[in-house]
Amino acid sequence: MTAGLSDDAAAISGDIAELRHAIHAEPEIGLDLPKTQHKVLSALAGLPLEISPGQALTSVTAVLRGGKPGSTVLLRGDMDALPVSERTGLPFSSQIPGTMHACGHDLHTAMLAGAARLLCARQADLPGNVIFMFQPGEEGNGGARLMIDEGVLDAAGERPVAAFALHVASGLLPLGVAASKAGAAMAAADTLHVTVYGRGGHGAQPHHASDPIPVACEIVTALQAMVTRKFDVFDPVVVTVGTFHAGTTDNVIPDDAKFVATVRTFSSQSRDLIRDASVRLVKQLAAAHGLTADAEFVDGYPVTSNDQAEFGFAAKTIGEVFGEHRFITAPNPLTGSEDFSYVLEQVPGAFIMVGACPPETDAATAPFNHSAEAVFDDAVLADGTALYAELALRRLAATAS
Secondary structure (H helix, E strand, O other), rough: OEEEEEHHHOOHHHHHHHHHHHHHHHOOOOOOEEEEEEEEHHEEEEOOEEEEEEEOOOOOOEEOOOOEEEEEEEEEEOOOOOOOOOOOOOOOOHHHHHHHOOOOHHHHHHOOOOOOHHHHHHHHHEEEEEEEEEEEEOOOHHHHHHHHHOOOOHHHOOOOEEEEEEEEEEOOOOOOOEEOOEEEEOEEEEEEEEHHHHHEEEOOHHHHHHOOHHHHHHHHHHHHHHHHHOOOOOOOOEEEEEEEOOOOOEEOOOOOOEEEEEEEEEOHHHHHHHHHHHHHHHHHHHHHHOEEEEEEEEEEEEOOEEEEHHHHHHHHHHHHHHHHHHHEOOOOOOOOOOOOHHHHHHEEEEEEEEEEOOOOOOOOOOOOOOOOOOOOOOOHHHHHHHHHHHHHHHHHHHHHH
């Protein structure tokens, strides 16, 4: 391990926790996080960083230029919260009704700010540059894509050779245990919007109308059958209809029926196939019943795909720094999605999950991320801070050697 890095992280753990608590108590949603941005800028004040606030969003891009020549590495921490009413009972619980850091982004932000302090203290010996990417809008707003559009990947004057992001988990993993896998680590998340058009009428005389409801129901069922028959079982696709709306009362056949589905895929090939096949199925099945339908496949986040070499580097680093028992190679990808995927489309890197479940709680049954009762233990902060810094230092050193 880099000399003193773990000790230095432990020494500032109180400051990191204080920052995390302040962010947690005043959570903000989406792309506009002025209070969170202010807290980050205050935490970075006085450090030898080139800082650029975002234009279309309240991001913070900070560049540390090392005292020795070398490549560039990017570290990402997301900052936004969720529309969840907190029920943890923590002393630093959200003071904003209906808003909560239920996914642990407050920890990511605090750990990344801590890592900036550790690396700035080693600036003279740093062989290259580090881009610190403090990102709003991960929860569905595509903040990473906007930051890329505003130049975060070129902030140091050259593209990073590697990019890393940590993400805490309130369940699933024991405290301090990291997990990830090469290749697809998280799913692509897209949506399918469908409207089936019929002709309304009296519920007692359906033969005088064109009922869109049974046709829409048949389409829902057909989508499930298509997933099992058109796609490789080892490259899975998940289609889940989350909303279905039609009609106003029991004896009126409506003019239309609408539903929206989430579509999860784990490869670009399956994503492209389901995009075309789902729209075609909807329209052709409606036509078979003499009706028409609109179907729109709306792209969301792409597959979060870890580079094989960078995943191996991250796994090796975690094993050497914290012990082999602290890293698990995940057998399968997570079915959630992440907009760090946009970074990984352009820069080889790795997305790593880190357990933050309180030690007195069973990780297998603990409320998971996005729950109103999700609790993330502060004990992970020092380790996460050290790991961010260690990944950057070791990766730059490997390129310089």
